[in-house]
Amino acid sequence: MKEKTYAVLNGPNLNLLGVREPHIYGSQTLEDIEESCLSWSEKRGIRLLWMQSNSEGALLDFFHKHRLLLSGAVINAGAYTHSSYALRDCIAAMPFPVVELHLSNTAAREEFRHVSRIAPVVRGRIEGFGGAGYLLALEALERIL
Ligand code: DQA
Numbered sequence: 102m103k104e105k106t107y108a109v110l111n112g113p114n115l116n117l118l119g120v121r122e123p124h125i126y127g128s129q130t131l132e133d134i135e136e137s138c139l140s141w142s143e144k145r146g147i148r149l150l151w152m153q154s155n156s157e158g159a160l161l162d163f164f165h166k167h168r169l170l171l172s173g174a175v176i177n178a179g180a181y182t183h184s185s186y187a188l189r190d191c192i193a194a195m196p197f198p199v200v201e202l203h204l205s206n207t208a209a210r211e212e213f214r215h216v217s218r219i220a221p222v223v224r225g226r227i228e229g230f231g232g233a234g235y236l237l238a239l240e241a242l243e244r245i246l
Contacts, residue, residue: 104148105172107242109138109235110160111153112179118204126204129232138235145243157181161191168195173242175235177202182217193222198245200238203228 111131114121119130135151142149150171152163160178176199181188192199199222206229207214220226224245227238 104146105246106148106150106167106170107142107239108150108152108163108167108171108174109135109239110163110174110176110178111151112157112160112177112181113155114179115177116153116155125210127231134232134235137232138239141236141239147243157185157187161187164191164195171195171197173198173200173246175200175202175238175242176219176223177204177235178219182207182219183213185218189218189222192219198224198242200224200241201226201228202234202238204231204234205229 115131118126118134119128131153138151139149150167154160154163160181164174174195174197178185178188178201182201182203201217201219201223207217217226225241227234227241230237
């Protein structure tokens with residue numbers, strides 16, 4: 102049987118977690134979160150691909166490259182969430198469910214963050230739970246697949 106593969110994609114500025122506005126995003130680094138996700142997936146015998154890029158094109162290319170390999174994906178698209186129609190179209194073209202994730206509760210923040218361009222094409226959204234949200238999002242994939 103084919104080993105199940107999930108991906109976690111992180112968009113712009115998430116490489117600065119831990120030092121970036123810690124009152125909003127917490128003190129965990131992206132590496133800390135990656136470690137907890139890898140241990141989650143190892144325990145379940147799931148292969149996990151992890152990526153971060155500040156470039157919109159790199160996020161799209163990653164989806165395209167792994168289109169036929171993945172069973173599901175989690176994406177924290179950072180500010181591209183609010184602006185990227187290209188990412189929206191890309192997610193709509195994927196044959197697997199994608200969970201939208203945010204560390205912060207975007208609805209409780211500035212108005213421009215209230216719009217998510219990708220919300221209409223994702224399976225569901227998890228936000229406001231800090232780094233723990235990544236595990237909740239993976240768990241959500243596991244429940245629906
Ligand atoms: C974020 C929320 C976005 O509005 C913001 O641009 C980010 C991080 C979050 O995880 O809370 O970069 O996606």
